[in-house]
Amino acid sequence: MLLISCTSLNAQSKFSKTKTEQTSLSISGKVLTEDGKPIVGVNIEGPNGRYASTDSRGNFQIPANYGDRLVIRGIDFETVYHTVYSNDDLEIRVTDEDDSLNDLTYSQAIDSAQVYFNKDPKKTADFLIAALSNNPKSLSKQQQAAAYEKLGDLYFNNKQYDLAIDNFKASINFIANKSVSLKRASALRENGNYQESIKAFIELGPFKNKDDEIKRLKGLADAYAATNDQQQAIAVYQKALLLSEEVGNLNEVTTLNTKIGNNLDRAGQTEKAEGYFNKAISNSTVEGRSNTIVTQSQTADFYNANQQYDKEIALRKKNIQLFEEEAKEKDSITPDREAFSDSSILSNKTAVITPEAPKLTLQKEQLKIATALKEQNKIDDAIDYYLKSLNEAEKNEDLDVLKDASKELSKLYRIKGNSSKALTYSEKYIEAVDQLYLEKENQLEEATRNAKELVAKQTRILTLEKDRKLTDNKLALASAEQALSIEANRRQRWIIYSLGAAVILLLTLAYFMYRNNKQQKINNHLLALKSLRSQMNPHFIFNALNSVNNFIATNDERKANKYLADFSKLMRSVLENSELDFIPASKEIELLNLYLHLEHERFKDKFEFELNVDPSIKESNIPVPPMLLQPIIENAVWHGLRYKKEKGLLKVSFEPHNQSGIKVVIQDNGIGREKSKELKTKHQKKRDSKGLGNIKNRIDLLNELHNKNITLTVEDANLKPI
Known part of the structure; x- marks a missing residue:
């Protein structure tokens, strides 16, 4: 096996880039052996069909944007993935693996x-x-x-x-x-x-070791809590708490007091819950600063849920003081370098693995203080803390907090009537969303690839185990044949039995292989469907923001605010439905109506539209794919109606189809498909064909996965001008 190492001169921060989709780069590099000899014909692939290969000197050059993922493939080494964070030259070295796993x-x-x-x-x-x-x-x-x-x-x-x-x-x-x-x-x-987990924890019975018994009780209580059985959860947590106090495990005492408080709160016993949270804070101060920060933040969340904002703010301000003290002392764990979390206080000796808990940071606490102040209608104080949180987030490259702080600042400045600052922070919010989307997309791709590779490892383990069993069966069969040579009749019977067992084993193996392949195919389809569903035409977002800018430029602030509010409502609805394969038809009609009004607001002089919905469909709960029709309507406006000299007409009709279906007809009297093709650039032709292809692919996947009968027909219409 061969390994590959990839280096560049400077690793530019992902957070410092802006508008990466508009930045064109040319990435140069070389692929060499361990002793510096060039490797010819290595494949380098980028997004959108970009491709290059190494020449006789091992050099390559490929166009790219910030955030693009390059794939370096060769037949003699493992595939390597490199994300572009700068325009530095790459040097890729292929080296022999030092250790042979087989030995x-x-x-x-x-x-x-x-x-x-x-x-x-x-x-x-x-x-x-x-x-x-x-x-x-x-x-x-x-x-x-x-x-x-x-x-x-x-x-x-x-x-x-x-x-x-x-x-x-x-x-x-x-x-x-x-x-x-x-x-x-x-x-x-x-x-x-959860039910299987509860049964397993109960069947384990009490452990003689009290530390192990604490873990069993806590795990059982967590399972009860997950099923909303607060009464059982609290009772078991309290048993674990008594044992923890008995053995002097202050970490668990703090954690269990917090868990009991959370479940009492969920059960509506707020006063009792507050008492347990206060006990947790008291214990945490003995354990150290990091435990105190975690416990006070959890208690502050409790106060927030119960609208006790003054108490929440007081605790979070204490946390900020602790963060600042930690930074001044320059310990090994600081808010700038490593955030505190629940998992940071767990003992390394625990026999039960604990999932990673959400991390706490200075900027998150400031953000939550700002939110609490906003709930109290203390707008100026809230703005001050949102600005602190935003500045800290920028310093620590925290895109999530930056996004939330920018969004809230835009809202508050709009309330105060400061349109300029509202727009500034709105743009910062959109920029953060774009960068966060790119980062999450890369993380999802990386996680998906790692998950597939680990599943492949598990499949290999299962295959090894089956091979071992098959080998054992063959040895047993050989031994039986040798023994049965003494007696012909017994030999024949053993051969028949052995062959039958082998056939059953092979059939079982074939069945499992078929089932695994079928499941893998379904998983691949689900992944592809999720990818297609998550796509949103960036041109609409870009043009919509341009429209807002145009309204502002013409001093039409009211229209700009209204347009931005409608646009935000549409985007929020789209994001809410982004994980769903189907939504009710009434909700989809509402989204399309909002989208049509937005497009009409931008092109009032180009077209009028009609949205006709059969009364039987208006309140219908018939499931339909979300935003499947939006790209088709957008094409009709942008490639058909926009180029007309006179005002055009766009008709969207929802009609019953068969007994339980819906027929949607989208008609326009634009310039026609042939004329539209003549006006398009090569790049536009590629995008159109890709957009329609994505719609068809999505329909095919929905039909296959959900046994639906969704069809798409495109033809020339004879819609008369208005």
Whole structure:
């Protein structure tokens, strides 16, 4: 196997870039062997069909934008993904892998897996596979159980709880172990199998070790809380709290007081809840500054939920003082370099893996103070804290906080009548959303790829296990044939039985392979559908903002505010529905009506529109795909009606179809498809064809996944001019 390393001169901060989609770069680089010899014919791919390959000197050059992901492929090394953060030259070195996994002993492989456990999940999985497969006949049950337990820990850490459950179960099958069973119960809870988790925690029974019993009780109570059974959750949390106080585990005492407070609050017992939160704060001050920050923030959240904003603000201001003290002391953990979280106070000796908790930062606390002040209608004070939060977020490259602070500042300045600042922070908000979207998209792509690779590792483990069983069966069959040679009749019967077992095994194997392939196909379709559904035509957003700018330039602030409000409402609705495959027809009609009014506001002199909805459909709950029709209507306006000299007409009709369907007819009397094609640039032709292709692909996926019968027909219309 060959590995690849990729370096650049300067790693430019992602946060410092703005308007990356408008910045064109030319990325140069070279691909070399470990001793500096060029590698010819390496494939370098970028978004939107960009492509290059290395020449005889190993050099390449490819156009790119900030945030683009380049893919470097070669037949002799692993594929590498590089995100463009600067225009620095790249130097890629292909090196031989130092260690051969096939030569590792069980102990070496397990030790290596432990070293890479928190650094590289894929390498960890490779070492664990080597531990199980290099010399399987020599492995004891204890060794196999330990390897499968470590695999379960790996998948749990990477939030693939279903695979963690399988591996913990495999470990238990080799050697029954209550500690591993406790991990499996926790994985069931995290996977959403709450009833199974509750049953598993109860069946484990009390542990003799009090620390382990605390973990069992806390896990059981968490499962009850997840099912909204607050009464049971509180009772079990209190048992765990008594044990924690008995053994002097102040970390758990603080955590359990907070959990009891949260569940009492959910059960409507606010006064009792406040008492437990106060106990948690009192305990946390003994444990250290980081625990105090976490506990006070959780208590502040409780006060916020109960509209006790003065108490909330007081606690968060104390947290800000603690953050500032920590920064002055320049300890190893500071708000600038590492945020506090619930997981930071957990003991390293815990037998149950705890998922990562939301992180606390100075800018988040300032943001929440500003929100509480806004709820109290203290606008000027709220603006002051929103500005502090925004400045801190910019310094620490916190896009989430920057986005929220900019959005709220835009709203508050609009309330105060300062349109200039409102627009400034609105633009900052949009810019942050764009950058955050790009960052999340890259993270999603990376997470998806890593998840697929880890699933592939698990498939390999299952294959190794099946191969081992098949080998054992073959050896047993050979031994049986040798023994049955003494007696012909017995030999024939054993052969028949063995063949039958082999056929069943092969059929079972074929069935599982078919099922896995079918599930993978469904997963791929779901992923593709999510990708298509999440796309929104950026031209509409850009042009809508230009319209707002035009209204402001013409001193028509009222129209600008109204247009921006309608545009924000449309965008919010689109984002709310972005994870749904279907929404009610009435809601989709409302969104299209809002979109048509926005387009009409921009092109009043170009067209009028009619939105005709059959009365039987207006209040209908018939499910329809969200924003499937918007790109078609946009094409009609932009490529048909916009170029007409006289005013055109756009008609959108919703009519019943068959017994439970809807027929949507979109008609326009624009310049016609052929004339529109003549007026388009090459780039526009590509975008149109791609947009229509995305719609058709989305329809095909919806039909296949949900057994629907959605069709799209495009033809020339004979709509008369108005």
